[in-house]
Amino acid sequence: MNKAVTIIVQLIGLYFLYWLGSVIQKVLHLFIPGSVIGLILLFALLSLKLVSERWVQKGAGFMITHLPFFFIPATVGIVSYAYIFKGKGMLLIAIGMFSTALVMGLSGAVAQKMIRRMDGSYE
Amino acid sequence: MVPMNNFIIGLAVIVSTILIYWGSVTFYKKCRHIYTAPIISSTVVTIVILLIFQIPYETYMIGGQWIDHLLGPAVVGLAYPLYQYRNMLKKMLLPVVTGTFIGAVVGITSGLFLSKWAGFSELIINSIVPKSVTTPVAMAIAETSGGAMPLAAVFVMIAGIGGVLIHPFVLRYFRLNHYIGRGVGMGSASHAIGTAISMERDDLEGSISTIAMVLSAVFVSIIAPGLTVLLL
Known part of the structure; x- marks a missing residue:
């Protein structure tokens, strides 16, 4: 149960970065997808140690393991x-x-x- | 009553998608063949169910769009493996970055010119251009450049499965015998499906392939829109 809560909280964090990336894309009229901007943001935050590895580990790991599931509808x-x-x-x-x-x-x-x-x- | 109905339909779609996905993962664990990869079997099973029960795609998407919505955060999550392998990346930065960048340019231009030369529509061309990157990113690129997301997903599968089928010949022809050459080639051309094959062969090659896959997603999404406008 605890693990599920951790994953969900971390997913909300990833979702926030995705949202931020989409806002940046719209404001700056970029062609790069908002999700990729979010990826670059997260990598920068991790590298600058502003975000700890442990804050995203479980959520990101879960999403990457089950990546195929998320594009079935597409x-x-x-x-x-x-x-x-x-x-x-x-x-x-x-x-x-x-x-x-x-x-x-x-x-x-x-x-x-x-x-x-x-x-x-x-x- | 209509919103309530939509809620039930949506829930039913999500629950059955989870069940179908779980079933195909279990099947893949027993029968490790590239044609039984979960994404392929889940898609085929879902399409067959839609056709048998004559469910329109729009109805299915009442629930499907909720799952679709999680693609964005999934892409953001790819920053994590890239960060995990940062030390390896630092050591081999120039060869891996240069190779992946060349791959991104070659993939975009060859896909664009060949399909344009064969006389296909802009919708198809814009969908084939991002084929060498992982599905959610390819779909996002196709969407912003005027392609079709599902079509982009199919071309991604052609690059992934096709790449796995032909990779023994390609690796031999180009004499790729170093794990860096192999990893960059597999990750740049065949994204996660190629990476899975690299992982089975060698951990180091698999890590390089993961790095190449993520870098390629970033490069292609930066280069593709400009190059497409320039060349189309």
Whole structure:
């Protein structure tokens, strides 16, 4: 029971940061989603030690463990868009896969080349 | 009486969504195959139930919007793992940040150009652009840039599951044999689904993948709107 209360209180805190992020987005006319602004805020607060790790640990851990649950209603919404994948729409699956392969290969290759160079300079 | 009815419908949707989710998590624990990932089986089961009982999506969303509402705080919570791995991040800051940034740019531009070249509508293009980041962030980006949230979620699944299916070939082709290269690649391209695979292989690779996934969400949401306006 105690754990449930802790999670709920921490969730309210996360919700507050999300709300704050959304307000910042509106006031400054930013394109970055309010939730991502909230993420950056929380990371800054944790890094500056203005927020203790223990204040968010359980709530954030709970939400991340059950992340898929929170987007079930959104993915179910595909019923309204199923028609897009008919016929020519099949091409979108190929585009998505090909683009994903490029992202995986190039981002990884750049990171690996850089770390090898760094390691090399220490030797 | 109508608001009362809505309350009951909403409650019924939430309770059944929890039950369906719990069922699919239990099933996934027994049968660890990527096609049985909870998000996929929960979505399929829910859609089948809606179709069988002829429940309109709007009715389902009376309860669904309450769950939808918690996506924002869930994204905020991703700051926590990023903070947990801050020391590792500090040590490898430049390679991880640069690699993830390149991944974000490559993902946005290749998705945009390929779908534009194939002649798809702006609604579809704006939904495919954020596909390499975790679902709640991709949906938020799609919403602000004129895409469709559910469609964005489907492209995220294509990037996640597709990425897992092709990753053995991609890692071999690009000779990614260092855990940093693999982790950055998996997290940048296939978000949480890729991270889960990295975690199974190696803890270090999994942590790098987590960092890449969160960084990628931040980068893509910052770059995507501007790049889309510029290139579309």
